[in-house]
Amino acid sequence: MxxxxxxxxxxxSDINSINTFCDYLQNKYGGLDVLINxxxxxxxxxATEPFGEQAENTMRVxxxxxxxxCHSLFPLLRPHARVVNVSSSMGHLTKIPDQEIRNQFASSSLTEEKLSELVNQFIRLAKKDEHTKYGWPNSSYSVSKVAVSALTIIQQRAFDQDSREDLVxxxxxxxxxxxxxxxxxxxxTAERGAEAPVYLALLGPNISSPKGSYVWHDKKIVDWVHGPTPEAF
Ligand SMILES: NC(=O)c1ccc[n+]([C@@H]2O[C@H](COP(=O)([O-])OP(=O)(O)OC[C@H]3O[C@@H](n4cnc5c(N)ncnc54)[C@H](OP(=O)(O)O)[C@@H]3O)[C@@H](O)[C@H]2O)c1
Structure with missing residues (x-):
């Protein structure tokens, strides 16, 4: 092309590497228009690693x-910037068995700090092998992606208050x-898998939707709280 x-x-996983990349973008381009996480x-x-170790590493990365x-690069976002957080079908809220935990993830007053504390609660329970007893799924990957989709909603709420125009x-x-x-x-194929992320990265200026949404690979918005998801994958 x-x-x-x-x-x-x-x-x-290396804060120095993130900061080096951030400085490079700032010095070379003076800002950022698209970020796909x-x-x-x-x-x-x-995998043979203990579940607690898997949980800690998966949540970390x-x-x-x-x-x-995001904390490092968001200050570089220019007006009309588009951010895409790659989640998963496993990141749908209904993957969390316990209703009370689901309520916490879905709360409109959830903050980054509260979300990180929820994630840390899961890690603590996973290390004691008590996570399923307290209503968490037996998949660290799933919890990590639920957290990414919950974070997306919090981030859009902050973008809506940002002085920079039209951050999505x-x-x-x-x-x-x-x-x-x-x-x-x-x-x-990887090319097909990239379709929805690229669509979201290139959303036109001043669109009203999707914003802070959970989007399926066919580009349709899925209700993250109630579902249903269109299909298993
Ligand atoms: N494949 C699927 O069916 C599927 C389904 C739903 C969601 N997803 C999501 O789609 C995204 C891409 O997954 P994939 O299937 O392409 O997985 P993958 O084949 O395992 O590739 C993962 C990518 O993440 C990079 N990565 C891992 N740790 C990193 C780190 N510390 N710093 C920088 N890069 C790091 C890897 O870089 P290196 O190669 O340099 O290690 C690699 O490029 C992920 O977010 C995944 O959860 C995938």
Missing amino acids: GLKPNFHQLDV NAAIAYKNS NYFNLLDV VNSVHPGYVKTDMTSWGGHF
């Missing part, structure tokens, strides 16, 4: 490090995609 994309090293990890079902990237963030389920994460077992 004649485009000339550049790349820059970034380890989202795609980096994530998922333990395989066959998929939620806390995504938050670190959405979370997206890209589909079940053939990648390392799925051991190449998905239905979609």
